[in-house]
Structure formats: C-alpha cells, structure tokens
Amino acid sequence: MLEVRGVQKAFDGFQAVAGVSLAVARGEIAAIIGPNGAGKTTLFNLVTGHLRPDAGAVLLEGRDITGLPPHQVCRLGMGRSFQRTNIFPRLSVFQNVQAAFISHRGRGLDLLSRVDRLYRDEAEALLASLGLLERAGEMSGFLSHGAQKQLELGIALASEPKLLLLDEPTAGMSATETHETIRLISRIARERDLTLLFTEHDMDVVFSIAQRITVLHQGHVIAEGAPAEVRSDPEVRRVYLGERR
Amino acid sequence: MSALRRAPWGLLAAVAALAVPLVGSRFYTFVATDVAIMALFAVSLNLLLGYTGLVSFGHAAYFGVGAYTTGLLMKKAGVAFLLAFPAAGVLAGLCALVFGFFCVRLTKIYFAMLTLAFAQIVWAICFKWNDVTGGEQGMPEIPYPDLAWMERLPVVGDLRTSDHFHLLTVVVVALCFWLLRRIVGSPFGRILTTIRENPERAEFIGVHVRRWELLAFVLSGAFAGLAGALFGIFNRGVFPDFVYWTKSSEVLIMTILGGMGYFYGPAVGALVLLVLNQQITSYTEYWPFVLGTILIVLLFAFPGGIVGALDAGCRRLAGLRRA
Amino acid sequence: MPDPSFLFAQALSGLTAAMFLFLIASGLTLIFGVLRVLNFAHGSFYMLGAYMAFQVVRWLGREPSSFWWAALGAAVGVAVLGGVVERLLLRHLYDKEELYQLLFTYALVLILSDAAKVLWGTGQLSVSRPPGLAGAFRFFGTTIPYYNLFILLLGPAIALLFWLALTRTRRGRFIRAAALDREMLGALGVNVSGLYTGVFVLGSFLAGLGGALVTPVKAIVPGMDVEIIVEAFIVVVIGGLGSFWGTFLGALIYGQVLSFGILIFPRFSIFSVFALMAVVLILRPWGLLGRPLKT
Numbered sequence: 001m002l003e004v005r006g007v008q009k010a011f012d013g014f015q016a017v018a019g020v021s022l023a024v025a026r027g028e029i030a031a032i033i034g035p036n037g038a039g040k041t042t043l044f045n046l047v048t049g050h051l052r053p054d055a056g057a058v059l060l061e062g063r064d065i066t067g068l069p070p071h072q073v074c075r076l077g078m079g080r081s082f083q084r085t086n087i088f089p090r091l092s093v094f095q096n097v098q099a100a101f102i103s104h105r106g107r108g109l110d111l112l113s114r115v116d117r118l119y120r121d122e123a124e125a126l127l128a129s130l131g132l133l134e135r136a137g138e139m140s141g142f143l144s145h146g147a148q149k150q151l152e153l154g155i156a157l158a159s160e161p162k163l164l165l166l167d168e169p170t171a172g173m174s175a176t177e178t179h180e181t182i183r184l185i186s187r188i189a190r191e192r193d194l195t196l197l198f199t200e201h202d203m204d205v206v207f208s209i210a211q212r213i214t215v216l217h218q219g220h221v222i223a224e225g226a227p228a229e230v231r232s233d234p235e236v237r238r239v240y241l242g243e244r245r
Numbered sequence: 246m247s248a249l250r251r252a253p254w255g256l257l258a259a260v261a262a263l264a265v266p267l268v269g270s271r272f273y274t275f276v277a278t279d280v281a282i283m284a285l286f287a288v289s290l291n292l293l294l295g296y297t298g299l300v301s302f303g304h305a306a307y308f309g310v311g312a313y314t315t316g317l318l319m320k321k322a323g324v325a326f327l328l329a330f331p332a333a334g335v336l337a338g339l340c341a342l343v344f345g346f347f348c349v350r351l352t353k354i355y356f357a358m359l360t361l362a363f364a365q366i367v368w369a370i371c372f373k374w375n376d377v378t379g380g381e382q383g384m385p386e387i388p389y390p391d392l393a394w395m396e397r398l399p400v401v402g403d404l405r406t407s408d409h410f411h412l413l414t415v416v417v418v419a420l421c422f423w424l425l426r427r428i429v430g431s432p433f434g435r436i437l438t439t440i441r442e443n444p445e446r447a448e449f450i451g452v453h454v455r456r457w458e459l460l461a462f463v464l465s466g467a468f469a470g471l472a473g474a475l476f477g478i479f480n481r482g483v484f485p486d487f488v489y490w491t492k493s494s495e496v497l498i499m500t501i502l503g504g505m506g507y508f509y510g511p512a513v514g515a516l517v518l519l520v521l522n523q524q525i526t527s528y529t530e531y532w533p534f535v536l537g538t539i540l541i542v543l544l545f546a547f548p549g550g551i552v553g554a555l556d557a558g559c560r561r562l563a564g565l566r567r568a
Numbered sequence: 569m570p571d572p573s574f575l576f577a578q579a580l581s582g583l584t585a586a587m588f589l590f591l592i593a594s595g596l597t598l599i600f601g602v603l604r605v606l607n608f609a610h611g612s613f614y615m616l617g618a619y620m621a622f623q624v625v626r627w628l629g630r631e632p633s634s635f636w637w638a639a640l641g642a643a644v645g646v647a648v649l650g651g652v653v654e655r656l657l658l659r660h661l662y663d664k665e666e667l668y669q670l671l672f673t674y675a676l677v678l679i680l681s682d683a684a685k686v687l688w689g690t691g692q693l694s695v696s697r698p699p700g701l702a703g704a705f706r707f708f709g710t711t712i713p714y715y716n717l718f719i720l721l722l723g724p725a726i727a728l729l730f731w732l733a734l735t736r737t738r739r740g741r742f743i744r745a746a747a748l749d750r751e752m753l754g755a756l757g758v759n760v761s762g763l764y765t766g767v768f769v770l771g772s773f774l775a776g777l778g779g780a781l782v783t784p785v786k787a788i789v790p791g792m793d794v795e796i797i798v799e800a801f802i803v804v805v806i807g808g809l810g811s812f813w814g815t816f817l818g819a820l821i822y823g824q825v826l827s828f829g830i831l832i833f834p835r836f837s838i839f840s841v842f843a844l845m846a847v848v849l850i851l852r853p854w855g856l857l858g859r860p861l862k863t
Contacts (some may be wrong), residue, residue: 048449071450080449088442099439100450102432109460110432110450118432159450266746299611347850354667355853358805362846371840404603494674501671505839510816537678544668 001026001163001195007046007056009039018219019056024163024212029189029196031206034216035239040199041083043216044167048080049073050130060163073106079161083168085148087155089141093132094141095222097123100158121160129191130154130225131182147175150184158186166198170205178202182209207231215239254509255422266401269340275297276523278411280516281418282475287499287511288425295505296429297461299349302357303364304469306344307337308487309371311470312477317377319478326390330417330474332498336356337470340367340462345462349455361490368488383484387477389523401464414475421468426508428464437461468512498536502543504550513551573709578827584716584785586823587723591778592796593803593815594730595771601747601810602767604667605658609676611797612684613650614704615644617779618683619683622693635698635784643777650772654765662764681793690790695783703711717817722781726774727816734812743767747810808858816855 002024009017017039024030032040045051047058049070057066063215065073076081078216088096099120102108129131132152135143140151149169169185170178186209200206206227212228215223223233225245230236259565265277293299302539303413311333318329344363346487348356371378378384392409396402428434436457439447444454486492495518521539526532547554590751620642621635661669696702699715734740745753746763754760786792797826799822807818813859829840854860 050445069453071451071453075447075449076408086443086446086449090442090445091438095435095438099435099447101277102435103447103451105441108436108457111428111434113431113433116429117428138288155446155450229394255569265859300670347846351853352811354600354670355849357670358606359846359849360800361852362842362849365842366839366846369842486771498671501667531682533678536680537675537682540675541657542673544664544672547687548664548668 001028001061003062004043004046004047005051005059007043009042009046009051009053015219017053018118020216020219020221020244021056022214022221022224024195024197026162026195027188027193028146030198030214031210032197032214032216033201033203035146035216038216040216041167044080044165044199048078048165054166057119074159074161077160077162078165079163080165080168081149081156081169083171085145085152085243086179087140087148087151089139091140092125092137093140093143093151094120094136095121097154097158100155102158104159124217126154126158126199129188143174145172146174146181149173149181153185153188154160157192161194161196163197166196168199168201170200170202178205182190184211185202249442252507255419255426258509258512259415259419263412264308264413266404270432271405273410274408276519277480278407278414278430281411281414282472282479283496283515283519284501284512285374285418285421285475286469286472286496287503287515288422288508288530289472290496291438291500291505291508291511292425292429292468293461293465294500295511296441296459297337297437298355298444299458299549300353300461300497301348301360301465302490302497303344303360303362303498305488305490306360306364306367307341307466308338308473308476308492308496309367309471309485311337311402311430311473312372312487313378313384313473313482314470316387316477317358317392320559326478329472331393334467334471337469337473338467340470341463341466341485345459349458351463352412361493364493365490368485368490371485371488373398375537378485379483381485381503387482389478410478414479417475419472421471422512429508431455431470433460498540502539502550504552504554504556505525506549507552507556508550510550517551571709573585573823577710579824580700580710580716580720582710582818582823582827584719584823585820585826588778588782588785589796589799589803590723590816590819592770592775593800593807594727594812595722595774595778597804597807597810597815598743599768600773600804601812602743603662603764604666605673606801606809607771608670608673608767608822609680610639610673610771610775611679611793611795612773614774614779614782614796615684615788615793616649616680617646617776618783618792619688620645621704621780622688622695622788623648623781625695630808632699635695638695639777640649642780643773644822645709646776646779647769647773651765651769654768658768659761659764660795678795681790684793685790686851688788693788695788697784703710711748719781719785727813739763739766748763761771763779763780787848791856798841802841803843805854807847808855811855811857811861812853814857 001244004020006021007017008015008019020039020043030126032039032043046053049065049068049072052067058062059065060076062064062076063076065076091099098119101122105119107118124133124136127136130153132147132150132154135147140148140220143151166185168183182205185196188194191234210227213225213227214221214234215230217239222239223230223236252484262277262281266274289400290301290304293301314336318324318332319326333488344360346364348359351359353443372381374380389410390413392406395409395412403407434450436447439450439452440457441456448454473487494528499514499518500511501514502518503512504510522532526552543550549557592610592614596607599605599607605785623640624638624641625634628637657853658669658672661672697715700720704711704713734744742753742758742763746760803818804815807814815843825844848855
C-alpha cells in the first residue's frame with residue numbers, strides 16, 4: 001500500500017530524516033515509534049506532501065507521489081489526523097464532516113446549491129459510528145479534547161481513504177479515553193478495510209494493536225518488525241531504556 | 246433560534262430602501278443610495294474577509310476598476326448601462342484574477358501588503374493616465390442610464406431622476422446580495438469557511454486552497470466592481486480617490502464595524518459609518534479622530550461588530566427569559 | 569556621461585535619505601520581528617517626534633544645545649507614548665486576530681494625525697539646524713552641509729550600537745529569541761510581556777528620534793506620517809520583515825532608488841515605489857535578508 005524509499009530531509013543543516021525506508025502492506029496496522037525528535041512527524045509530513053523530501057521517494061499503491069501537494073495526496077486516498085488537533089473550530093460538528101464530504105465528492109465548485117442539508121445522511125452516519133451524533137449541532141471548537149480528536153478522525157474518514165495516517169492519536173488523553181479511542185480506531189479499521197499507520201508515545205497502545213512496528217531514532221530506522229521482535233531488540237532497548245548490553 | 250433571527254432582514258431592508266424616495270427628501274435619497282452601494286462594496290469584501298479569512302488592504306482597486314470601466318463606456322463610448330454595468334464586473338473580476346494570482350501565493354501580512362501595493366499601482370495609473378482616465382481630474386459628468394421608462398410606472402413615475410436611479414440601484418444591489426447569499430450558502434461557500442478556519446486541514450480534505458482563495462478573490466473583486474460602477478454614476482463622476490488606500494480602509498472598517506461574522510454585518514456597518522460620517526463632519530473637521538476612537542472601542546469592546554453585539558445581546562435576553 | 573560630481577551628489581543625498589529611513593524602519597522591523605505587529609502608527613510616532621522637537625526648541629529658545637535636548641526629549645516623549653499605548657491597549661489584542669492589531673495601529677494613525685493638527689495646526693513648521701552643525705563644506709564638487717554629514721555618520725553608528733546590543737547583551741538575546749519562538753521563551757521564565765513593552769518602547773524611541781532629527785532637513789507638515797510609513801514599508805519589504813541588517817540594506821538600496829529613479833523616470837515616485845514593493849513581494853517576499861516563508 002505505502003512504500004517509503006530512502007527519504008531524507010534536512011532543515012538548516014539539521015538532518016531530521018536521514019534515509020528512512022519502510023513499507024506498509026494493505027490492511028496492515030503499522031506504527032512508527034521513537035523518542036522525541038526522532039523525526040516521526042517530519043516523516044509523516046514527507047509522506048503526506050506537506051514537506052518535499054531532499055531525496056528518496058514515496059509510493060502509494062505503487063504510484064509515485066513524492067512531492068505532490070497535500071490536497072492531491074489526499075485525493076489519491078490518504079487520510080491524516082494531525083498531532084495538534086486540526087478541526088474547523090467555528091463550524092459545527094456536522095459542518096466539519098460535511099465539508100470533507102463536499103470536497104471529496106467534488107462538489108466544491110458548486111456555487112448555487114444550498115449546502116444546509118447536503119450529505120446529511122452520510123455525515124450523520126459517520127458521526128453516529130464515532131459516537132458524536134448527539135453533538136452534531138454543537139460548535140466543534142467547544143468540544144472536549146477527546147471529542148475533537150474523534151471528530152478529526154471523522155473528517156479524515158469522510159474522504160474515504162484507503163490509508164490512514166494518525167499522528168499521535170491518543171496524545172493528551174486519559175487512560176479511559178485512550179482505551180476508547182484505540183477500540184474505535186481498530187473497529188473502524190476493520191469495518192472499512194483501512195490500512196493504518198500511526199505514531200505514538202504510549203507503548204501500551206502501540207503493542208496492543210500494531211502488527212508491525214518501525215523504530216526511529218535521530219532520523220534513522222533502527223529496528224523494524226513484529227511487536228515481539230522489536231520489544232526485545234537490544235538497540236531499541238538501549239535507545240528507550242538506556243540499557244547497556 | 247429566536248424569531249428575531251429568522252426575520253427576513255434583507256427583504257425588510259430592501260423594502261425600506263425602496264420607500265425612501267417617497268419621503269420626498271433629496272438628501273435622504275442621496276444617503277440611502279450611498280449606503281446601498283457601499284453596503285454591496287462591503288459585503289463583497291466580506292466574501293474574502295469574513296468567509297475565506299483573507300485580509301485585503303486593496304479592495305478599492307476593483308471598486309475603482311469597475312467605476313472607470315462603466316464611466317469610460319458610458320461617457321466616452323456611449324454604451325448603454327445594460328452593457329456597461331456587467332462589463333464593470335467582468336473587468337474588475339479579470340483584474341482580481343491577475344492580482345489575486347500573485348496575492349494568494351502569500352499569507353497574512355505579506356498577502357495584505359501585496360493587495361495594498363497592487364491597489365496603489367492601479368491608483369497611480371488612474372492618477373497619471375490623463376488620456377484615458379482623465380488623470381487627476383478624473384471623469385466628471387458621467388451620464389445617468391436611460392431611465393425614461395420609469396416615468397411610465399405607477400407611484401414612482403413622477404419622481405426625480407436621482408430617485409429613479411436610487412430605485413434602480415436598490416434593485417440591482419438586492420439582486421447582487423441575493424447572488425452573494427446563494428454563494429456563501431453553497432458548497433463552495435462551505436469550503437471557503439474551512440479555508441478560513443484551518444487552511445492546513447482544508448488541504449487535507451482535498452481542497453486546493455490557493456485555487457479556492459483565488460476564486461473567492463475574483464468573485465469578491467467582481468462584485469466590488471459592480472458597486473464601483475453604480476458609485477461612479479451616483480457620484481456623477483469617477484475620480485482617482487475611488488482607488489486610493491483610504492477607500493480600502495473605509496470599506497474594511499465598515500465590514501468590521503458591522504460584523505464580519507454575519508452576512509448582513511458589513512451592510513449594517515456601511516449604514517452606520519456613512520450616517521455617522523454625515524453627522525459628525527457637519528460638526529467638526531476631526532472625523533478621523535472620531536473614526537479612530539470608534540475603531541478602538543469596536544476592537545476592544547465589540548469585536549463581533551454591531552451585529553455581533555446585537556446577536557450576543559439577543560442571546561443573553563433569550564437566556565434570561567428561559568431562566 | 570553625466571558629470572561625476574553630480575552623480576556623487578545624488579548618491580550622497582540618497583545615502584542621507586537612507587539613514588533617516590533606516591532609523592524609522594529599524595524600529596518598525598524590530599516591532600514586527602518580536603511582536604508580529606506591523607505598526608502603521610510608526611509613521612505617526614515619527615511625525616510626533618518632529619512636532620515635539622519643534623515644541624521643545626521653541627520652549628528652550630536659541631541655546632546652542634537646545635536642538636539636542638529637543639531631539640532627546642522628543643525621542644523619549646514618543647517612547648513614553650509608545651509604552652503607554654502598548655501597556656494599556658495593544659497588549660489586550662495579542663490573543664486576538666492579527667487583523668485587529670493592525671486596525672488598532674491604524675486607529676492610532678487617525679487619532680494621532682488629528683491630535684497633531686489640533687496641537688500644532690496645519691501649517692508648515694521647521695526647525696533650524698543646530699548651531700554646531702550649521703555650515704557646509706565642499707567636497708568633490710558638491711556642497712555638503714555638516715548636518716548631513718552628521719546624519720551619515722550617525723546612521724551606521726546607531727546600527728552598530730543596536731547590533732552589538734542585540735547580540736552581546738542578555739536582553740538583546742532575549743529579543744532575538746522572542747522573534748524566533750516566544751512561547752518557548754515564556755516557558756523558560758523570561759518576562760515576555762515586559763520584553764514586548766520594551767521592544768515597542770525602543771522602536772518608538774527610534775521613530776521619534778528619526779522624526780526629531782529630520783526637522784532641520786524637511787518641513788514638518790501633516791501628512792508626513794503617511795508619507796514616511798509607506799517608504800518604511802518598502803524598505804522593510806526589500807530588506808526582509810524582521811531582519812535588522814536587512815532593513816539597513818533595504819534603506820541603502822531604496823535611498824539610491826529614490827535618488828536616481830527620479831532622474832530616469834520623472835513621474836517616478838507614486839507608481840514605481842509600489843511597483844517595486846509588488847515586485848519584491850511577488851519574487852522574494854521575505855526580502856533580501858529575511859527568513860524564507862513556510863509554504
């Protein structure tokens with residue numbers, strides 16, 4: 001589904017991502033972990049088109065998408081949630097999701113139809129599956145942090161992606177919220193046959209649902225594989241726990 | 246939602262505006278026409294400002310282009326209003342397309358400064374191109390459109406030409422408002438608000454932000470051009486100060502004064518500002534001082550503008566009543 | 569081939585204009601760099617500096633030193649005004665949209681320009697050169713007033729002084745850090761709001777000083793606030809908004825453009841000035857020495 005080949009990115013001489021390669025198969029749930037500053041978010045930005053790699057390539061379903069602008073990458077079937085919650089604060093919960101449908105279904109240039117009830121059914125169905133239907137009329141900026149993250153997931157899903165990138169989906173959440181979010185994400189991934197790639201700090205989360213883990217450190221991949229392998233990898237343990245051999 | 250919010254304010258305002266000439270005062274009609282035109286100008290800016298989140302310091306450029314287009318066509322080429330008027334919108338829209346193309350590649354203060362620079366370039370051209378634009382003297386004596394057919398109408402047939410023009414203006418402005426209302430209430434309009442709220446997020450629902458911003462820019466400019474065309478005739482002449490940065494600042498203040506979060510906000514702002522201007526300049530020459538003070542009060546106490554303050558007030562009253 | 573001494577005279581006049589512009593534009597770029605506010609009222613501060621200098625000279629009479637006291641007094645007066653404005657009013661707008669901050673500074677322009685009219689009328693005023701620098705000398709075929717020489721030396725001197733202050737002192741480093749990441753600075757325990765006031769005061773001081781020092785050379789008239797702010801905008805755009813040396817460079821360049829441009833295109837100022845701004849913004853919006861914008 002997704003293939004990243006040797007991407008590099010430097011900022012003002014600082015090498016944020018130094019030759020990272022990874023692959024995510026269709027239907028897989030993969031995670032990228034690493035300490036702060038390892039380059040996880042930069043890598044995401046390179047994949048989604050927010051940043052242009054200095055070298056390397058990104059392929060989505062075999063198609064080279066390196067350097068394409070984000071809106072085109074989105075249209076090719078990639079969805080994303082951001083680290084800092086990215087919603088449309090002064091639009092209602094319903095309107096947030098509706099906008100995504102409008103854009104995805106190509107109605108963005110419709111200047112004369114009335115937008116009030118457009119895609120109402122689809123939006124409400126989506127909100128229901130996320131547990132946000134009762135809040136549909138509320139202004140999204142006033143929602144709790146957890147609800148906003150769920151809404152953001154909804155916005156990403158409305159574009160009917162095949163691959164979903166989640167940047168720290170449980171950041172700032174309590175244990176209960178985290179648990180619920182993870183359950184929601186895995187259920188949605190199953191229901192919609194999504195491929196998932198996410199970054200996380202919470203190791204419990206990662207080891208509970210990831211089928212494949214890539215470990216990043218200072219812009220390099222230092223380990224990759226199934227959770228059990230990664231967990232016992234000495235290099236990983238050294239980086240995370242400061243253990244010496 | 247209270248009944249107050251659902252009242253057809255636009256319709257009521259249009260009817261009231263149409264009735265003004267019947268009062269018989271030349272002055273009131275004059276002010277009402279002025280307000281109607283500036284209201285259109287301000288609402289056109291708000292498509293860009295309030296709905297797309299783009300701050301333009303040079304909106305007067307398109308207003309001026311529209312005015313000069315219609316003025317030139319009607320005065321020098323004898324073209325009928327029916328053609329000269331839409332031409333203003335088309336030319337202003339084209340101008341916005343060219344300028345906007347460069348502007349939308351920038352953000353925030355850089356965007357604003359480029360809009361200002363372009364507007365001042367247009368002004369310099371109007372000011373200096375004596376042969377075409379009349380230069381510093383402008384183009385006085387723009388003819389009225391052919392309004393003879395109005396004299397055969399009941400009720401309004403006996404009114405003056407300036408009253409007839411007022412009626413025409415109100416109808417045209419109302420039509421433009423209706424169009425603009427449709428646009429902001431359309432899927433396109435919804436996408437614009439996503440750009441305003443969060444351009445990064447909008448990109449990642451598949452919106453080519455720059456393209457939509459350019460579209461908004463062009464539409465906004467076109468309607469401003471239409472307002473300019475009307476103003477040139479109303480003012481009985483087209484002059485370079487239509488394009489000067491002070492005009493841009495005037496319309497920007499109107500938009501915010503009325504409330505950029507509401508469709509009719511800028512229209513209310515236009516009304517209030519023009520009436521205040523009339524009143525205050527008859528007492529003192531220090532209108533800038535008053536305007537500056539009003540602006541400061543607005544920014545600190547009523548950031549949502551007049552309509553915003555009214556809306557909040559109504560909500561509070563409704564809350565009290567329920568409690 | 570034009571007369572070399574004529575070219576020299578033009579270049580010199582361009583340099584002198586540049587130094588004045590640098591004084592004002594440096595304050596503008598400093599305020600923008602740290603507070604992220606493009607202070608439209610900066611031109612008004614400049615104008616007030618000029619008027620205040622005039623006033624103080626009038627009070628002190630024809631002493632040899634009265635001009636210098638006036639310049640200092642005007643700069644300090646404007647700085648105080650800036651501090652009051654920032655502390656009492658502007659700071660409450662920091663969490664609001666940028667547009668509100670810009671409109672606030674515009675409102676100040678309106679208010680201050682009328683205030684000046686009320687206090688000093690609408691006529692032209694002027695201040696004579698300080699007795700110590702009254703004469704002129706000939707050099708390379710041109711007459712150079714001593715006062716202009718003083719300005720030519722003062723400009724780079726102030727630039728150097730500020731550069732040293734920004735790079736060598738603790739406060740200076742804070743200022744530069746705030747321009748890069750104010751949240752981080754606040755998290756480190758630095759009094760960011762005090763820093764903001766300080767920067768605004770400093771910028772205003774520079775504007776007031778510039779206005780005061782220009783009085784022997786230019787007439788004090790209403791409208792000088794708008795005239796200078798437009799030129800200051802162009803200078804900071806060319807040099808790069810927020811860049812100190814960029815402003816210096818921009819001022820130098822623009823000074824020469826002004827000087828020689830009028831010769832090549834008689835109808836120069838109004839069109840070409842904004843065309844220049846537009847060209848820079850289109851091709852290289854971050855100016856010569858600014859930081860490239862994030863796309």
